[in-house]
Amino acid sequence: MAGLIYYFYHPEHYQLFPKCLFKNITGLSCPGCGAQRATHELLHLNFKSALAYNALWVVSIPYLMVGLLFHQTKLKEEFPKISKSMFGTKALVVGLIVVIAFFILRNL
Numbered sequence: 630m631a632g633l634i635y636y637f638y639h640p641e642h643y644q645l646f647p648k649c650l651f652k653n654i655t656g657l658s659c660p661g662c663g664a665q666r667a668t669h670e671l672l673h674l675n676f677k678s679a680l681a682y683n684a685l686w687v688v689s690i691p692y693l694m695v696g697l698l699f700h701q702t703k704l705k706e707e708f709p710k711i712s713k714s715m716f717g718t719k720a721l722v723v724g725l726i727v728v729i730a731f732f733i734l735r736n737l
Contacts, residue, residue, distance in 0.1 A: 636669070649661070695715070
């Protein structure tokens with residue numbers, strides 16, 4: 630249902646979609662700013678526009694899909710080393726560093 634809404638309605642043109650509270654208060658773009666618009670563009674296969682709205686979200690989607698696949702199937706038992714390296718504590722720390730770096734760089 631959400632996919633259909635994002636497909637047919639561009640978040641930039643409709644009040645239906647929530648605005649970023651952090652950006653409204655600080656004027657800075659949070660790491661999630663633009664993800665709704667990027668999702669709309671991805672559903673229309675406009676990869677360049679999606680990357681312009683939120684590159685982190687676009688490159689994160691395949692990683693999130695693999696994580697969901699590992700979580701929902703027996704892949705984490707079949708490939709424990711891959712599961713631990715991609716979704717363990719170290720991966721969480723690396724992900725946090727990437728998000729913080731993205732936040733800083735997009736606001737320079």
